Amino acid sequence: MKNKPIIIFAVVLLLALGSWYYFSQKSSTDSLETTETQVTGDTPSLPAGGMETGELSASDTTAPEVKEFTIASDHFSFVPNSMQVKKGDRVKITFSNPAGTHDFKIDEFSVATAKLSAGQNATVEFVADKAGAFEYYCSVGNHRAMGMWGTLVVTE
Ligand SMILES: [Cu+2]
Known part of the structure; x- marks a missing residue:
């Protein structure tokens, strides 16, 4: 008679422990599976070179990022007078000439619009395939010497 409550308590405790054990096993298996999936997802990119490969493919890929600019002539200057892109970017520049x-020319990338009259626009597109600072x-005339130039910076 005296042992009965203890036995019941022990059984309940065992059941509780058993189900706790069962569920914790199950959830740790679940999280293991999740981790495994993440690891297999990451594995191919890691031995391939991680960050470096990411940067390389960003500049080498056939579908580069397109950077668009609108640049306007303003008397004998360009606004803006500097632009920055990354090597490998496709650069699209709309030159507006009020x-x-x-x-608008960039010799290093063989970029040139026609000579525009007042009110005309022209668009040029090229791939910035080398790094550096380009003018x-x-x-037209002596405009460049008068300050009609700017800098395109292409970063690695
Ligand atoms: Cu000019």
Whole structure:
């Protein structure tokens, strides 16, 4: 008679422990599976070089990021007078020429618009496939010498 409550208590305790053990096993198996999936997902990119490969493919991929700029002539200057892109970016520049006769050129990327009359626009597109600082300028008359130029910076 005296032992009965203890036995019941022990059984309840065992059941509780058993189900706790069962569920904790189950959930740890679940989290193991999740971890495994994440690991297999990461594994191919890690031995391939991690960050470096990511950067390389960002500049080498055939579908590069397109950077769009609108640049305007303003008397004998360009606004903005500097642009920055990453090596490998496809660069799309719309040159807007509200007044005067001007063009837009970047020799290193063989970029050139026609000479635009007042009110005309032109768009050029190229891939910034080398890093460095490159001058864009207007080739009309002595405009470049008068300050009609700017800098395209291509970072690695
Ligand atoms: Cu000009």
